[in-house]
Amino acid sequence: QKDAPTTESWYDFPDLDSDDQFDFFLKTGPLSNLDKYYDETNEFWTQLKEHPNYDEFWQSRGLIQHLENIEPAVMVVGGLYDAEDLYGPWETYKNIEKRSNNYNTVVFGPWSHGDWARNKKRQAVGNVYFGDNISDYFQRDIETKFFNHFLKGGDKGGATGLPEAHVFDSGSKEWNSFEQWPPKKAMKASFFLGKDNALTGSPSTKYDAEKFVSDPANPVPYAEGKKMVFTPRKYMSDDQRFAAAREDVLVYETPVLEDDLTLVGDIMAKLNVATTGTSADWIVKIIDVYPDDVPNTEETEEGVEMAGYHQMVRSEVMRGRFRKSFERPQPFVAGEKDEVFVKLQDVLHTFKKGHKLQVQIQSTWFPLIDLNPQTYVDNIFEAKEEDFTKQTHSVFHNSKIEFSILIE
Structure with missing residues (x-):
């Protein structure tokens, strides 16, 4: 604590041996290995470790x-x-x-x-x-x-x-x-995660599932660029084509839109899932797929083309252990179907005629979100190297994304 003004920093940033944040955190391994950078003198790090759930400690500090x-x-x-x-x-x-x-x-x-x-x-x-x-x-x-x-x-x-x-x-x-938010002139609609990567207005008659292998040793990056940054900002509108090309990312999209489609208010993903493990994260991304005639602007980074760009519009993660309660986490039962609801924050976004609405589902988003061991442990800050296991996840075709569509 300081008892007088000072021009000196009261903290030091760790001296890291890499500018590649993805590589650095992957090599670091379990969260407990970060204790070499943040010991008990770091009050916030200690609080996170001692209170990994939304217990009375955090509840009493909410605003x-x-x-x-x-x-x-x-x-x-x-x-x-x-x-x-x-x-x-x-x-x-x-x-x-x-x-x-x-x-x-x-x-x-x-x-x-x-x-x-x-x-x-x-x-x-x-x-x-x-x-x-x-x-x-x-x-x-x-x-x-x-x-x-x-x-x-x-x-x-x-x-x-x-x-x-x-x-x-x-x-x-x-x-x-x-006149109010969310607007009165909005209509509820559901898009179902169907077969053949289809995002459709009606559920499949057969509730089959798409499967993918989630490997903590090869997680999905949250952004294509891996440079170490203090606060990641641009990822929220980044091109998601790199993720869509991976086998551990499920992709669903509409046909090319014949009319403008405006989403307004919050978004709720209601996923029906299963896993061969006992723990898993679920990430949902809402993406605007541009047509192939969109020109670059002066903001377009070198090596990126706005033609066919996959702009992330909104995204969110649900750590599966908290799917029923943030206060009292629960493991999955391996092989059993379960529900995971993921609430995405409000949007106002028009998917223009000629664009496509896409949804991506994945289980890693690294290192924006720390790795889930996929083997249930009571406190993830105490997870050991051997707890991190490759597992197969399933997303069933009766899973849906609930939107509100702005009407004239």
Whole structure:
């Protein structure tokens, strides 16, 4: 602890022998081997190890449950590609809306962490360019109007001129305003994971399964680039063609769309699965497959083509042990069918005519998510090398992804 201001850092970054994050963490092995970098003097690392489940220790430190009876006006601002906090802004807005009676509005733009507070002419996340002066527009026409109304003597009881929800459509690349979030004009729809890589509107009459081998020694990377970075950001819009080519990634997609299709609000994947092991992770990715005539932009990285690009729109992981409870984990029963629900955070994305909607299912996402041993252990921080085993996973054809589709 410091008892006076200082210009010296109170921490040191570990001196690593590699710039390749994938290679470094794979060679490191089980999480317990990271103790050489983070010992008991690192309070947060120690807390994670001692409380691997959502027990009373973490429950008592949560913030969302305290968001009630809020009186000041609130504008919740978030980035649709905020790798550091996508859950927080959505849950903050939704919980204030449910449990308070104040003025509460939400704005989501095509930003990574903090981009709404920066000014740059061309707004992009990774290879995907969204438009010009998007942060400037928000600061000038949305944020300033909010503060002028509530802090500079405006009629606090009168209309602000702002919408309830102002959200950027990351597919059509334009702002949309709504009277509530999620919007009233939305229709529930389910897409089933069918045979022959098909994403269809009706389930197969035979509930067969697709199988794949998940090998902790050869995990699916979360991004094609493996350079060591402090905070991975661009992966949230990265090209997923590299993953689609792997045998341990299941791919399902619609035919080429004949009309625009706009997904709005949260997404729920309801997977019916089985595994030969007793533990497994399940990753679901929603992907916009571009047609072959999309040109590159100045943001397009060398070696990447936007023609046929597989843009990740939303993604999430469910560590299988927590499929029934984050507080009380449970192993899978080897060979038995089970349910795993994966909730993906809200989107507003138009899959344009000529594009395809794709879903990828996998069980590793490394090293964004640490390796699951695939053999159940009570505390993954105590897993040993021999606990990490190759297993075969199954995803049944009556698995489905539930969306809400925006209607005119």
